[in-house]
Amino acid sequence: MARQYELNDASVVVVIGSGAGGGTLSNELAQKGIDVVCLEAGSRLTLADVVNHPPTMDARMGWHDKRIGMAPWICKTVGGTTMRWSGATPRFQEHELKALTTYGQFDGGTTLIDWPMTLDELAPYYDKAEDKMGVSGTHGIPPSAETNNYKVLAAGGKRIGYKEITSSRMAINPQARNGRPGCQQISFCNSGCAIGAKWSTLYTEIPAAELTAHFELRTQSMAVKINHDDSGRVSGVVYRDADGTLHEQKARAVAVAGNVVETTRILLNSNSSRFPDGLGNSTGHVGRNYTRHMFGAAIAKMPKPVNYHRGARQTGIIFDEQYHDPERGFAGGYELQSIALDPWGTSSSIGGWGPDHTVFTDNYTHLAGIFITGEDPPESVNRISLHATERDENDLPVPVIEYRDHPNSLAMREHSLKQSRALFESLGATHFWGGDAPVGCHNMGVARMSANPRDGVANRWGQAHDIDNLFISDGSAFPTSAAGNPTLTIVALAIRQADHIAERMTQKTL
Amino acid sequence: MQEEQTTRRRFIVAALAFSGVAAPLGSTWLKSAAAWAADDDAGLDELGRMAQLLFPHEGLDDRVYGGIMSTVMETTTDDQATQAMLDAAANTLDAARETSWLDLGAEEQFAVLQELQDQPFFAGIRETVRFHLYYHPDLWKHIDYPGSSKEFGGYIRRGFNDIAWLPEDE
Numbered sequence: 001m002a003r004q005y006e007l008n009d010a011s012v013v014v015v016i017g018s019g020a021g022g023g024t025l026s027n028e029l030a031q032k033g034i035d036v037v038c039l040e041a042g043s044r045l046t047l048a049d050v051v052n053h054p055p056t057m058d059a060r061m062g063w064h065d066k067r068i069g070m071a072p073w074i075c076k077t078v079g080g081t082t083m084r085w086s087g088a089t090p091r092f093q094e095h096e097l098k099a100l101t102t103y104g105q106f107d108g109g110t111t112l113i114d115w116p117m118t119l120d121e122l123a124p125y126y127d128k129a130e131d132k133m134g135v136s137g138t139h140g141i142p143p144s145a146e147t148n149n150y151k152v153l154a155a156g157g158k159r160i161g162y163k164e165i166t167s168s169r170m171a172i173n174p175q176a177r178n179g180r181p182g183c184q185q186i187s188f189c190n191s192g193c194a195i196g197a198k199w200s201t202l203y204t205e206i207p208a209a210e211l212t213a214h215f216e217l218r219t220q221s222m223a224v225k226i227n228h229d230d231s232g233r234v235s236g237v238v239y240r241d242a243d244g245t246l247h248e249q250k251a252r253a254v255a256v257a258g259n260v261v262e263t264t265r266i267l268l269n270s271n272s273s274r275f276p277d278g279l280g281n282s283t284g285h286v287g288r289n290y291t292r293h294m295f296g297a298a299i300a301k302m303p304k305p306v307n308y309h310r311g312a313r314q315t316g317i318i319f320d321e322q323y324h325d326p327e328r329g330f331a332g333g334y335e336l337q338s339i340a341l342d343p344w345g346t347s348s349s350i351g352g353w354g355p356d357h358t359v360f361t362d363n364y365t366h367l368a369g370i371f372i373t374g375e376d377p378p379e380s381v382n383r384i385s386l387h388a389t390e391r392d393e394n395d396l397p398v399p400v401i402e403y404r405d406h407p408n409s410l411a412m413r414e415h416s417l418k419q420s421r422a423l424f425e426s427l428g429a430t431h432f433w434g435g436d437a438p439v440g441c442h443n444m445g446v447a448r449m450s451a452n453p454r455d456g457v458a459n460r461w462g463q464a465h466d467i468d469n470l471f472i473s474d475g476s477a478f479p480t481s482a483a484g485n486p487t488l489t490i491v492a493l494a495i496r497q498a499d500h501i502a503e504r505m506t507q508k509t510l
Numbered sequence: 511m512q513e514e515q516t517t518r519r520r521f522i523v524a525a526l527a528f529s530g531v532a533a534p535l536g537s538t539w540l541k542s543a544a545a546w547a548a549d550d551d552a553g554l555d556e557l558g559r560m561a562q563l564l565f566p567h568e569g570l571d572d573r574v575y576g577g578i579m580s581t582v583m584e585t586t587t588d589d590q591a592t593q594a595m596l597d598a599a600a601n602t603l604d605a606a607r608e609t610s611w612l613d614l615g616a617e618e619q620f621a622v623l624q625e626l627q628d629q630p631f632f633a634g635i636r637e638t639v640r641f642h643l644y645y646h647p648d649l650w651k652h653i654d655y656p657g658s659s660k661e662f663g664g665y666i667r668r669g670f671n672d673i674a675w676l677p678e679d680e
């Protein structure tokens with residue numbers, strides 16, 4: 001069972017974060033017999049702690065440390081944001097991994113690069129990730145059950161000519177599998193799945209790692225700084241425990257998976273005389289090229305009841321717009337996905353007030369919803385940095401988050417909302433709202449992989465160009481955003497990275 | 511850009527509502543809502559009426575709106591920022607016309623709100639009301655939203671796929 005390692009045991013790999021990236025990497029390494037200490041800032045919930053009341057769950061598992069700017073809506077808890085996510089798990093596409101080659105730079109100083117790997121190279125890891133996460137419609141797993149809201153999406157999609165429509169590609173068990181039950185359509189997926197039908201590292205990767213006896217999870221352990229030795233290799237991680245006491249865990253290698261804001265903060269906050277601008281930052285890319293997808297949302301009042309609150313928050317994707325054709329007035333593509341929101345979520349998305357607003361909320365049972373996720377280009381001005389003077393309750397510099405939509409994203413959003421409107425109106429929708437959804441669920445790019453060290457922070461394995469025993473293991477490592485939801489790719493890259501780390505250790509080059 | 515700033519503000523305020531104002535939603539909530547309900551003669555005061563005009567649900571008991579605002583006032587007595595926001599709302603509404611805002615007709619009340627919607631206090635109150643109203647059990651009942659479902663086994667046998675009016679063209 002679970003091990004306990006000494007603070008001065010320098011043979012362990014320290015993984016920072018227990019979410020999609022960190023939880024998966026930890027388990028993959030532990031399965032190979034590599035000793036891992038996972039530092040997790042949050043505490044450990046059980047399924048019994050999950051109630052169907054979003055504000056209560058936000059208080060239990062949300063990340064509330066101070067930020068300046070548009071903070072992403074992420075979690076501080078064992079399992080990270082896999083406790084809150086919806087489970088949509090499409091693969092990225094070939095042309096998206098060659099973003100620069102396919103699109104060229106956009107006007108206004110974008111910083112696109114190609115991924116330092118091909119889709120063929122990634123495909124076997126996508127297979128492993130889908131199998132691990134139980135993605136519906138893959139590896140013999142049936143499609144997800146079609147909810148009312150999905151049926152609206154699919155019927156309207158067909159009416160306006162879409163063909164690539166699926167209820168699958170969800171990391172939610174349609175039926176019992178690997179010790180987890182099938183989805184009961186409880187519907188509060190974004191506040192934790194009360195029965196564990198939706199994949200979260202809390203009840204998959206973490207307990208599996210604990211069974212290996214090569215793994216220790218330290219909860220309420222906030223990593224604040226990564227130390228290095230005289231040769232410039234990382235040597236340990238300083239963290240703050242629940243009582244506020246600082247400790248240093250020695251390490252053979254360190255992997256950072258704090259979900260972009262925290263990944264940036266820990267790299268920048270680990271500056272030293274040798275690395276005055278922070279770790280991995282000799283080319284100044286840490287914190288830059290932050291992408292969070294072109295997001296859009298559409299809500300329509302349909303002629304008859306939909307009851308979109310019944311069933312999984314998201315089920316189903318339309319892929320038809322995920323291609324590159326500058327004729328549409330923008331580069332890259334997007335996906336249309338069904339989404340359901342509770343009354344408050346519905347009301348806040350639509351925004352505004354008065355009778356124009358309540359025509360939607362008063363007809364809650366008649367609403368249908370679409371969530372749009374599309375490719376947004378990296379720009380060096382979209383970035384996370386540390387405030388020069390302001391510090392938070394952990395005595396850490398407060399992160400400053402700056403993000404703006406590129407005109408390409410605005411054009412794409414307009415197109416996607418026009419399509420969403422046509423889709424709903426083809427079924428007789430009487431009222432339509434469409435707009436931005438600036439919630440920062442998908443976070444990518446601030447410590448990206450690049451073939452050329454000049455263009456990024458890490459190599460094709462997520463290993464820092466500057467420091468060979470420092471790894472980036474979350475969405476931060478994405479060179480560009482592609483269109484689809486990021487987590488399947490985060491997990492696939494973590495599995496691939498674990499293979500690389502193990503191989504380097506066997507070769508005694510790590 | 512204007513649009514973008516508004517949306518941004520909206521979400522920031524919503525996030526504030528989530529982390530801050532959400533906390534008192536416990537026993538205090540029940541107590542004061544019950545106290546309000548017992549007071550039969552209570553017409554809507556200024557803030558209650560504002561809440562109602564912000565999110566008008568025809569047929570929803572006035573006391574839901576009044577209860578929300580009194581809960582907010584009671585649970586934030588030590589919170590200077592919220593109290594200042596509530597004071598600013600009452601004062602600004604009354605200063606808008608010769609007559610006090612509450613004595614104006616419904617259309618004129620609405621017109622005043624439209625004029626004031628870019629004032630700093632407005633978004634704060636709007637988001638506070640939005641939060642409390644759309645997590646209010648009586649509002650849920652009014653719009654046929656049943657709330658928590660895990661204790662009923664979800665919707666797998668309760669209509670998650672019962673839609674029957676969609677065209678079957680293909």
Ligand SMILES: Cc1cc2nc3c(=O)[nH]c(=O)nc-3n(C[C@H](O)[C@H](O)[C@H](O)COP(=O)(O)OP(=O)(O)OC[C@H]3O[C@@H](n4cnc5c(N)ncnc54)[C@H](O)[C@@H]3O)c2cc1C
Binds near residue numbers: 020073474
């Ligand atoms: C509402 C919502 C819906 C979503 N739906 C989808 C979806 O349908 N499909 C999809 O692909 N993605 C979705 N996502 C995104 C998905 O949740 C993330 O992509 C994924 O969780 C990111 O994994 P991660 O490991 O990078 O970060 P996380 O899962 O957030 O994990 C990071 C962990 O690191 C910990 N941590 C951070 N800093 C420190 C530190 N200094 N010391 C110790 N621990 C630290 C955190 O507490 C956290 O547990 C959604 C997100 C949200 C908010």
Ligand code: SF4
Binds near residue numbers: 186198312664
């Ligand atoms: S709808 Fe399914 S996945 Fe979502 S919370 Fe309920 S049981 Fe879990």
